[in-house]
Amino acid sequence: MAEVGGNEAWQVSTIGITCVGNDSRHLNEVIDSVLEYIENSRLDLDVLACEQEILSGF
Secondary structure, eight states: OEEEEOTTOSSOOEEEOOOOOSOHHHHHHHHHHHHHHHHHHOTTOOOOOOOOOOOOOO
8 A cells, every 4th residue: 555646735645555366356355345444444534536457367
């Protein structure tokens, strides 16, 4: 997890989350759990968008 955008403004941030594994279903569950944790633990934040990308075959 790291801030990957919005570094110039204190009101907005883009957070990148990376997960590595060999089961795409499990990876989706992990990322979904992280997003749910963020939304439920920081009620003062608004998640405006979420994008997921799974790379496979490497």
